[in-house]
Amino acid sequence: MSNPILSIRNLSKNYILGGAFTKSSKDVVHAVEKVNLEIMEGETLGIVGESGCGKSTLGRMIVRLEEPTGGEIIFEDLDLAKESHRALRTHRKRFQMIFQDPYASLNPRRQIGKIVEEPLRVHGVAKQERKRVAQDLLRRVGLDANAYEKYPHEFSGGQRQRVVIARALALNPRLVVADEPVSALDVSIQAQVLNLFKDLQKEFNLTYVFIAHDLGVVRHVSDRIAVMYLGKIVELADANDLYEHPMHPYTKALLSANPRMDDSDTRERIILKGDIPNPINRPSGCVFNPRCPKAQEICKTESPQLINIGKRQVSCHFPE
Amino acid sequence: MSLNESASAIFSESPGKIALRTLARDKRSWISLSILGTIILLALFAPLYAHIIAKTDPFASTLNATITLHGKTISVLEPSTTGLGLGVTPIGPTWNIHKYFLGADGQGRDVMARLLYGSRNTLFIGTSAGLITIILSLLIGLIAGYRRGWVDAVLSRILDVIWAFPVYLLAISLSVVLLTSGLKIGFLHFGPGSMALPITIIGVVYIPYVARPIRGQVLAMREREFVRAAVGTGAKHSTIVFREILPNVMPAVLVFIPIMIALSMLTESALSFLSIGVQPPSASWGTIINDGLALLYTRPIVALAPGLMIVLTAAALNLYGDAVRDALDPKTRARGD
Numbered sequence: 001m002s003n004p005i006l007s008i009r010n011l012s013k014n015y016i017l018g019g020a021f022t023k024s025s026k027d028v029v030h031a032v033e034k035v036n037l038e039i040m041e042g043e044t045l046g047i048v049g050e051s052g053c054g055k056s057t058l059g060r061m062i063v064r065l066e067e068p069t070g071g072e073i074i075f076e077d078l079d080l081a082k083e084s085h086r087a088l089r090t091h092r093k094r095f096q097m098i099f100q101d102p103y104a105s106l107n108p109r110r111q112i113g114k115i116v117e118e119p120l121r122v123h124g125v126a127k128q129e130r131k132r133v134a135q136d137l138l139r140r141v142g143l144d145a146n147a148y149e150k151y152p153h154e155f156s157g158g159q160r161q162r163v164v165i166a167r168a169l170a171l172n173p174r175l176v177v178a179d180e181p182v183s184a185l186d187v188s189i190q191a192q193v194l195n196l197f198k199d200l201q202k203e204f205n206l207t208y209v210f211i212a213h214d215l216g217v218v219r220h221v222s223d224r225i226a227v228m229y230l231g232k233i234v235e236l237a238d239a240n241d242l243y244e245h246p247m248h249p250y251t252k253a254l255l256s257a258n259p260r261m262d263d264s265d266t267r268e269r270i271i272l273k274g275d276i277p278n279p280i281n282r283p284s285g286c287v288f289n290p291r292c293p294k295a296q297e298i299c300k301t302e303s304p305q306l307i308n309i310g311k312r313q314v315s316c317h318f319p320e
Numbered sequence: 321m322s323l324n325e326s327a328s329a330i331f332s333e334s335p336g337k338i339a340l341r342t343l344a345r346d347k348r349s350w351i352s353l354s355i356l357g358t359i360i361l362l363a364l365f366a367p368l369y370a371h372i373i374a375k376t377d378p379f380a381s382t383l384n385a386t387i388t389l390h391g392k393t394i395s396v397l398e399p400s401t402t403g404l405g406l407g408v409t410p411i412g413p414t415w416n417i418h419k420y421f422l423g424a425d426g427q428g429r430d431v432m433a434r435l436l437y438g439s440r441n442t443l444f445i446g447t448s449a450g451l452i453t454i455i456l457s458l459l460i461g462l463i464a465g466y467r468r469g470w471v472d473a474v475l476s477r478i479l480d481v482i483w484a485f486p487v488y489l490l491a492i493s494l495s496v497v498l499l500t501s502g503l504k505i506g507f508l509h510f511g512p513g514s515m516a517l518p519i520t521i522i523g524v525v526y527i528p529y530v531a532r533p534i535r536g537q538v539l540a541m542r543e544r545e546f547v548r549a550a551v552g553t554g555a556k557h558s559t560i561v562f563r564e565i566l567p568n569v570m571p572a573v574l575v576f577i578p579i580m581i582a583l584s585m586l587t588e589s590a591l592s593f594l595s596i597g598v599q600p601p602s603a604s605w606g607t608i609i610n611d612g613l614a615l616l617y618t619r620p621i622v623a624l625a626p627g628l629m630i631v632l633t634a635a636a637l638n639l640y641g642d643a644v645r646d647a648l649d650p651k652t653r654a655r656g657d
Contacts, residue, residue, distance in 0.1 A: 065548055092554035105545035109335055109567040118563075119553035150332045164549075171553065 005175060005207050006039040006062065011071035011081070013057050013231075017280070029279045031057045033231040034071070036306065039175075044201065044208040046222030046239065048215060048254070052276060054231040056100075059177045059211045063097045064088055075175065093123055093171035100180040102160035106152040112138070112163055113148035119170045137166040140203070141196060158189035165196065169204060177209045182217060194220055215258045219243055227251045230279060230287040237312035247309065247319040249292050286317065294318055339571070343647035352640035359633055363443055366436035373417055378433035379601040385428050387411070387419050396420070396428040400618075409618045425611045425622050434611075435625055438603035443633075445519050445597075445604070446585030452523030453580050457530035458573055464531070465538025466561055476535070479528040487525050491587055494521045495596040513599040518591055522584045530576050537572050541565045571648040575641060582637035589630050605630050 012034055017027035032054040039045050047055045060066035062073060064080050073080040078091060096119075099105040106115055116134040125133070131148075138147050141162040152160060161181060168176055178197070182190040198221060201208060212218045218225055218239075225242050227235045227250065235248040246252045253270040272291045277283050283290050289299040298317055306315040333341075343349050370378050385396040397408040410424035422431040464475040482490070498517050503510040510516040541547060542565065550564050591597030592606025600607065605626035612623030 063552055065552055089554035089556070092552060097549070097552045099545040099549065101545055105549055107546045107564055107568070110563075111332075111334075118550070118555075122550075122553050122555045122559060146332075151334055153335065154332065167549065167553075 003041050004038040005041040005076065006037075006209075007072075007074040008035055008037040008039075008062070009072040009074070010034045010036065011058070011061060011073060012069050013054070013061060013066065014069045027280055030231050030282060031279065032061065032068075035231075035233055037226065037233065037236075039207060039209060041174075041207055042201075042205060043223040044210055044221050046218035046225040047209065047211045047228060048213060048218050048225060049228035050276060051213060052279070053228040055211045055213075055228050056179050058228070059097070059179045059209060062175075062209060063092075063095050063177050065097065090123075093119070094173055095175040095177070096168040096171065096173040098161075098164055098168050098176060098178040098181045101184050102157050102164055103184070105164050106160055108152050110151075111148070112143075112150050112152065112155070115152075115163060116166045116170055119167060123171060133170060134166070137169055138163075140200070141166045141169075156189075157185050158193060161185060161193055162196065165193075165200070169200065169206075172204070173206070175207045175209070177211070179211045180213065181210075183212065183214060190217065197221055215243075215255065227254065230276065230282065232287060232315065233306060233313070234288065234315045235313065236306070237314075241312060247312065247314045248288075248316045249294050249318075250288050252320075253293075286315075288316075339647045343643060346643045346647060348639050349643040349647075352636040352643065355632060355636040356640070359439060359629065359636075360443065362436055363439035366433070366440055369417075369436055370430070370433040374419070374421070374430055374433055376430040376433055378429055378437050378603065381427040381429065383428055387414075389414060389416075389419065396424045397426075407614070410615065410622075412619055413621055422621055422625055423619055425608070426614055427611075431608070431622055431625060434603045434608055435605075435629065438598075438605050438608050438626060439629065441515065441598050441602060441604040442585055442588055442592075442606070442630075445515060445522070445588045446581050448519045449522035449526075449584035449588065450577065450581035452519065453526040453530055453584065454573060454577055456523070457527050457534055457576075458569075460527065460531040461534030461538055462561060462566065462569070465535040466542060466557070466565065468539070468542075472535070475531075479531055482525065483528040483532075485525075487529075488587070488590065491521055491525045491591060492594065492596065494525070495591050499596050499599075515598065515602075518588055518597045522587045522591075525587075526580060526583060530580060534569060534572060537569050538565055541568050575645045575648065578637040578641035578644065582634045582641070585637075586630065586634055589626075 011032060012030070013032040015029040015031060017029065035058060037045070047058065049055045057066055061068045062080070064073075064083075064085070068081045071081060075095060080088070083091070110118075113131070113134050116137055117130040120130040120133060135145065135148055139145065143159060143162055143166075147155075147159075147163075152163070155163065165181075181197070182193050185193060194217065197208065197210075200206060208221070210218065210221055222239045225237065225239050226233050227242070227248065229250050235242065235246065235251045237247075242251065243255065246255050253272050256270045270293065274291050277287070277290060283300075285301045286292070286295070286299040286304050289295040292299065296317065302317070304315045304317050306313045309319060370376055383397060386393050387396060394411065396411050398411075400407045400409050408426065410426060410428060411420055412423045414420050414423070417432075420430055420432070422435065425431055425434065460475055460479070464472040495518065498510075498521065500512055502512045502514070503517060503520065510520065547560060547564050550560050588597055588604060589606035589609070592604040593610045595607075595610065598604040598607055608626040609623045612619070612621075612626070615622050
């Protein structure tokens with residue numbers, strides 16, 4: 001856990017609203033704004049935030065299923081943000097994505113075995129070898145051998161997500177971006193799938209970017225956690241540090257909203273005022289200032305930088 | 321998703337097999353298929369009937385022919401006795417399959433024989449035109465829906481231009497113009513009066529009605545996560561279109577096939593009725609109705625018989641289309657429409 005496998009520099013995604021003739025530079029949604037991140041080899045980086053904070057967009061940009069509008073994505077020897085799609089095709093086996101909805105991410109008209117084999121077929125692996133790898137993977141993600149011949153409609157959500165995981169691992173990737181991989185599953189199934197993620201990480205020496213909105217889920221799997229708000233990273237820290245001692249007011253509020261099951265819960269409940277601001281009309285200064293319980297004058301005018309405090313990074317004028 | 325959730329199978333069955341099994345259990349599919357099968361068989365046996373059973377030439381006028389019925393000799397065409405005494409009254413149905421089973425038309429030709437030969441033309445033109453519509457629409461829908469952007473914009477606007485005209489008006493105008501001049505597309509040359517003309521015209525005018533919904537389906541499929549997953553594995557465009565998107569668009573296409581064949585057949589009959597489809601002496605159900613128009617008061621069977629065939633065929637095709645649709649999407653039946 002030493003070398004960065006992925007370095008993201010000033011990565012941005014803007015959507016310009018309006019049709020072909022009505023586009024104006026005023027109506028720009030900054031879904032992701034100048035995000036900097038380093039992901040170390042073998043670690044799991046969790047990304048949390050409310051819906052609409054840009055975490056899924058960030059995840060999709062990392063695997064180039066979304067076009068960045070600026071910045072760099074340095075993955076091993078490649079800048080994924082610069083490569084053309086055609087040039088990227090052969091490299092795609094090194095980074096894979098796992099999607100949120102296991103019902104939508106499997107082609108309903110193909111057998112499970114064929115679905116898991118498809119990435120191998122795309123990369124020119126011979127038929128017999130494909131079948132061997134697919135059967136082996138299905139077994140490793142905990143499915144029966146006869147799953148190979150079945151169709152997606154014969155499986156539950158949890159089983160389908162195992163198939164999705166098997167497909168992502170078929171090409172033996174180094175990096176896996178998982179976009180809310182368990183949020184569509186029953187709570188009882190979530191833990192099983194999360195444990196599968198952990199087991200496979202050891203077995204295949206994987207690096208995960210794990211996107212979620214459920215703090216409990218993220219804590220369970222992550223080594224480090226990045227908290228996003230309105231397209232920016234507001235805090236980045238080791239998982240335990242972040243949970244024990246959040247420094248950014250937004251992280252505090254987020255954590256206080258997470259229920260605990262024991263009596264020792266003496267934390268104060270922080271209830272944020274208002275909604276997430278419209279991303280077209282971003283607040284000036286710190287993007288969190290209209291909802292921040294500690295906002296001062298400077299927060300309304302000056303945007304805080306993501307600064308290093310010890311081992312962690314916080315973007316706040318008044319970190320605790 | 322829709323068709324998979326409701327069908328639970330003990331053995332592994334592909335969604336396609338499940339749909340086939342549902343279709344085989346559906347009474348409507350057997351009723352409609354037997355009607356269509358009978359009509360097709362009758363059409364295939366047209367020469368057998370004309371040359372061996374009835375021994376008549378359905379394409380030649382026989383103004384002075386006589387037949388012997390119940391020991392009496394009657395001429396096929398009798399001078400009219402009503403009104404001004406102009407014109408002729410052809411012989412009515414004899415219900416004898418050897419002699420003018422359904423009677424004769426104004427030129428003394430055997431209506432039954434013409435009806436059977438007409439079935440061949442109507443069915444052939446309807447099926448070919450319907451399939452042309454489906455194939456071209458699928459192609460346009462896939463390209464427009466997958467490429468999006470300016471390709472989609474250009475294709476969609478072209479479809480809009482065709483769509484702007486009422487189908488029949490467009491088909492009639494094209495037929496009137498091309499009937500005399502013929503049509504030349506590259507190396508294809510369709511002479512005036514060729515059957516290829518109505519096939520091409522009908523095939524083209526319905527394209528927007530099929531291509532649009534297919535394009536919409538492709539657009540929706542393109543956003544599905546399994547398509548994104550395929551992009552994420554590094555698959556080529558052709559792989560994504562043919563292996564991921566096309567199989568999921570096929571159910572919609574299959575439902576269109578019987579409906580479009582029925583519509584094309586109706587359009588062919590309309591054009592032929594207006595004398596701008598199948599050209600004499602060839603027959604189609606539309607031309608026979610036209611022949612029967614003058615005899616509507618004396619021998620209504622001449623117009624009624626082909627009319628009945630059109631209704632029967634169109635109804636059977638639509639019934640089959642409904643059965644196919646329900647087999648592919650069991651939820652529609654539950655909704656009761």
